[in-house]
Amino acid sequence: MKAGLDDVAAWHSPAVPVRRAMKRRGPRGEGLLRAASLLAFLALWQLAAWFFASPTLPPPATVFARIAAETASLALPTHLAITLARVAVAFLLALAIGAAIGIAMGRWRRLDALLDGWLVLGLNIPALVTIILCYVWFGLNDTAAIVAVALNKIPTVVVTVREGARAVDARLMQVAHAYRLPRLRTFTHVYLPQLVPYLMASARAGLSLIWKIVLVVELLGRSNGVGFQLNMFFQLFDIAGILAYTLVFAAVVLVVEAAGLRPLERRLTRWRT
Amino acid sequence: MLDIAIDRKTYPDRAGAPHLALAGLRLTAAPGEFVCVVGPSGCGKSTLLNVVGGLDHDVEGRVRLAGADTTHDIGFMFQEPRLMPWLTVLDNVLLVTDASPAARRRARELLAAMGLGDVLDAYPGRLSGGMQRRVALARAFVIEPKLLLMDEPFVSLDVPTANRLRTMLVEQWQRSGATVLFVTHDLREALALADRICFLSAAPGRVVLDRTLALARPRAPDDAAVQALHAELLAQHPELLAGLTSDADVTQDE
Structure with a gap:
């Protein structure tokens, strides 16, 4: 043995x-x-x-040629810009509202008890249901689209940020109180830095969730954007088009993550190294 | 003139019954006086400081600090350094000031005087425990406090480091003219620092002995005069000081 x-x-x-x-x-x-x-x-x-050797799986060269053609005709940049704008607005909205609610729920137990049930409900409503209801209630417009996306993301931001707010170090808050720091400085210099890891986790997870949901929203109720284009290519059985848009969109998201979020996180957590 | 009169201070106990932490505590300090508050673990020393420092308002009694704007003139040093890990050494000290040019100059001077001139831009996580306390000490003095509250700030440090910090504290205190309320369970430390020592009883805490020291400065915990007074106090009040002599007792009653 x-x-x-x-x-x-x-x-x-x-x-x-x-x-x-x-x-x-x-x-x-x-x-x-x-x-x-x-x-x-x-x-x-x-x-x-x-x-x-099937038309449903075009080789890379065909897809890249398609990307070049769609870019030259400005169709791809236009739809991509519209989709990215929706992603950005929904992302910022979800993060801001989710963080505010999360901080409040982490801070006040009664509010937490009051809203916790809603939160569980929000976490479990399928994205599709929110999207359909938003279009029915607010009409087939951009407001409805963005609200639908943000509503899907807010509950997960709340859960993460609430965790952070609960873990805030009371001993550091006491320092702020003992030295009578102004409320704003206490928030920005003592409180918020403790939430940074949770906010960054929300941001990264949020981006990957939101850009997927935005496509569904566009497919269901908008007449432009990457999601709308994908739906059209689907109906025309244009696989090269689908792959071309997908590749470019995924590349853009990767760049945002690598050139935006990751350096930001590194800067904010410099003190850890 | 610091004037403390706490009639009752209770905590809700874990079982729900109120725990009486302080009762009938009266304590005064003259401007610029260094007062040590000595008492056994759990007698309410930290509670007393939290009340005086305005961290705990749920109390029957009053605290008056004559001639001071109580909103800005109190420095506080805790058992742990409690620095903001995401701020540099200099920014940690500037955090509690208005960041005016005068405050900046004062912060740099204080940090330089404490041998931290080379690490102004370092983050606290890189510093030793002793250096972190020095930053906390600079933070306490940078606001030019009328009153400085210290809650066993030098526990769990090795003896030479703690002695060095005590020397720095006394230097800065003499320069600033602040009134100091220094809580400790270590009688030797109190004897090395104080103008006056107030002994607290076990909970509910109140002052049971108030003793003015006539010891020359500078002094160290192992000076002959300090040792002699230590022995004398123990002989005079054996029951009162039981449990205050063991240096190894570093229980943190927060």
Whole structure:
């Protein structure tokens, strides 16, 4: 039995130094790895396209040509801009309202007890139901679309931020009180920094949820935007068009995440390093 | 002139019954006086400071600080440094000021005087426990307080570090002319620092002995005169001071 365990240990031990070595290679080695993984994905796609040779799976080159054509005709940039604007407004709205409610619920137990049931309800209503009801109640317009998206996201922001508000360090708040700091400075310098990790978690999860819901909203009730275009391509069985829009949209979201949210988070949590 | 008169201070107990923390406590301090409040763990020392510092308003009694604008003239040092981890050393000190050019100059001078001139832009997480307390000490003095409240600020530090901090505290106090209310369970520490020592009873806490010290400064906890007075007090009031002599007792009664 003991010999068996030793064998297992010997079998696993080489893996440890290898992993350490990769970690030490740092960001540059990691970047190469990421590029390689992207290339591998494209290669697999190309192989699959050759293998199936079907109009329902166009090869990468066709899709990229389509992206270029749609960009040249300005159709793609226009619809993309409209969708991104909806994402941005709904995202900011959901984050602001959700954070405010979350802070209030984390702070006042009675309010928490009062609203907790609504929160559970909000968390469990399917996105589709909210969207349909918003269109029925507010009409097929942008307000209804954005309200529907924000309503879907607010409950999850509330839950996360409430967690943060409950975990606020009373001892640091006492410092603010003992030194009679003005309310605004207490909020911005003592309270809010403690919520940053929770707000950032909400923001990142929120972005990925919201841009998916926005497409559904556009598909169901708007006459422009990426979601509307996807629906049209679906009806025309235009797979290259669907893939072209999807690729560009996903790339934009990735860039927002990598060039916007991640540096922001790094800046805000600089003190941890 | 600081004048404290607390008739009753109760806490709702875990079982729901009120716990009487302080009763009939009277304590005064002359301007610029360094008063140590010594008492056993759980006698309400921290409660007393919270009441005086305005952190706890739920009390029967009054606190008066003559000649001071009580909204801005109280410095507070807690058992832990309680610095904002996301602010640099300098910003932590500036946080409690109006950030005027005069306040900035004062903050830099204080930090330099405490040997922190090289770490103004460091975050507290990078500093040792002793350095963090020095920042907290600078934060307490930067507002030029009329009254400085200190709640066992040097517990759980090694002896040389704690002694160094006490020396810095006395230097800054002598320069500032602030009245200091310093809570501790360590009689030796009180003897090394105070002009006057007020002994609190076990809960409900009240002052049971008020003793003015005639010891020259500067002094250290292990000076012969301090040791002699320590022995003398223990001989005079053995029942009163039981439990106050063990230096290892670092119970944090918050």
